Amino acid sequence: MQNGTERKHVPSADIRQAFAVAMSAMYSKEVPLYGKLLSLVGQINKGVLENDSALREKLAATDNLDRIHLERHGAIRVGRPDELSQVRRVLHVMNMLPTGYYDLASAGVPLIESDDLRQRTARILSRRRIFSDKMFTLLAIYESNGGLVEAEAEEFVREATSAFQWHTSAAVSHAQYQEMSSESPILADIVGFKSPHINHLAPRVLDIDAVQSSMRDWDIPVKDYIEGPPKRQCPILLRQTSFKAIEEPINFPVQADESENTKQCVPGRHKARFGEIEQRGAALTVTGRQLYDSLLAAAIKDSITPGDRAAFSQVFASFPDSWKEMRDLELAWFRYYVNPSKRHARPAAKSFNLKQLIQDDLTSSPISAAGIFQSNLNKNGDNATAYLKSSNPASKRDFEKALGVEVADEMVLYQRIQEESIERCKAWFDSA
Incomplete structure (x- = not known):
């Protein structure tokens, strides 16, 4: 209760969608090439759905069709532990919870090896503040009341979006920037600015091979090849491509110090932001991931990359490429639903039997729960494919x-999604 009236909270999903739309619009304005990419992806998706009625039916049945145009992930880089905590609180308002963990160090991405540079970058980062006082007030309201009313939600979206906008002025001198960049371009991207900015957003496409070839026709500078698993009849995990990082003009202060004296500037350039596209496949079980990772390790051992299409596909030929085999061997997670065209049919069996329902085409499973982004992390444009080893438990605890808060286990969530979908099918069977 507030001021004698009941607070009517805006659903987290509505706030999340408003935030996603606002971030997409802001990034399209900041990086016009990204807006061009969105147009291409929309055109490809429209064509796929017009020519694949079965896929359209599956997406409609699982509530994904109306969301096909929305970005499914993005990247923002933070530099301090408290920044990570603050971003987590902001995302929690939208019911976006920490899920899954991988150790970037095991993929060969350590940012700072010099202790002296680490200390100096820590001092630089200590001077910045990501979110406004108004945002912290809104977070306190949310955490006290369990939600935000409409006016608060609208202000929250504005504050959250503006926190991640692009700044054309750096927070470090050009000399400091060059030193950090020589250590790691990612380090310079994190520390060199007054606040984090969008590194990339990733719309979902239904045919990534079509996008890869069309990007050249649209004069979009595309990566050399699609990363992730090879093209399959039954997609798994994520396949990703992107346009190459753009170079943007930046003003560097002649001297950046504790007083933030940044009136005199020299021009420079920064290269980090890009637009990614992903085609989503089945999330793999622990067994499926172990098989996938073993095949990926074999490819790396033989210096085979996704760019070597035939050789890469041959390595993965031993990974079953039919939904039935993947289901029988428990390699992937599935979300089942009652086939819309068969809802009025009566099951032949006298008791619930999922396999029989599938065989009778009464129950189907779409391209299953969202694939997890752990197939590769190579962003440097070389020919190496990063292989994610087991996470360091100490690193996860620090994270x-x-x-x-603790990080949720994605496998537990996938299992819950699968089991709940089976229960819904069972409820339909029992009421038939």
Whole structure:
């Protein structure tokens, strides 16, 4: 209750959608090439759906069709543990919760090897503040009341979006920027600015091979090849491509110090932001991931990359490429639904039997729950494919300490999604 009236909270999903739309619009304005990419993806998706009625039916049945045009992930880089915690609190308002963990160090991405540079970058980062006082007020309201009313939600979206906007003025001198960039371009991208900015957003496409070839026709500078698993009849995990990082003009202060004296500037350039596209496939079970990772390791051992199409596909030929085999061997997670065209048919079996329902085409499983982004992390444009080893438990504990919460196990969530979908099918069967 507030001021004698009941607070009517805006659903988290509505706030999340408003935030996603606002971020997409802002990034399209900041990076016009990204807006061009969205137009291409929309055109490809429209063509696929017009020519694949079965896929359209599956997406409609699982509530994904109306969301096909929305970005499904993006990247923002933070530099301090408390920044990570603050971002986590902001995302929590939209019911976006920490899920899954991988250790970037095991993929060969350490940012700072010099202790002296680490200390100096920490001092630089200590001077910045991502979110406004108004945002912290809104977070306190949300955490006290369990939600935001409409006016608060609208202000929240504005504050959250503006926190990640692009700044054309750096927070470090050009000399400092060059030193950090020589250590790691990612380090310079994180530390060199007054606040984090969107590194990339990733719309979902239904035919990534069509996008890859069309990007050249649209004069969009595309990567050399699609990363992730090879093209399959039954897609798994994620396949990704992107346009190459753009170079943007930046003003560097002649001297950046504790007083933030940045009136005199020299021009320079920064290259980090890009537009990614992903085609989503089945999330793999632990067994499926172990098989996938073993095949990926074999490819890396033989210096085979996704760019070597035939050789890469041959390595993965031993991974079953039919939904039935993947289901029988428990390699992937599935979300089942009652076939819309068969809802009025009566099951032949006298008791619930999922396999029989599938065989009778009464129950189907779409391209299953969203694939997890762990297939590769190579962003440097070389020919290496990063292989994610087991996470360091200590690193995960440190990560969770900074977050302020434990990270959810994605496998537990996938299992819950699968089991709940089976229960819904069973409820339909019992009522038939």
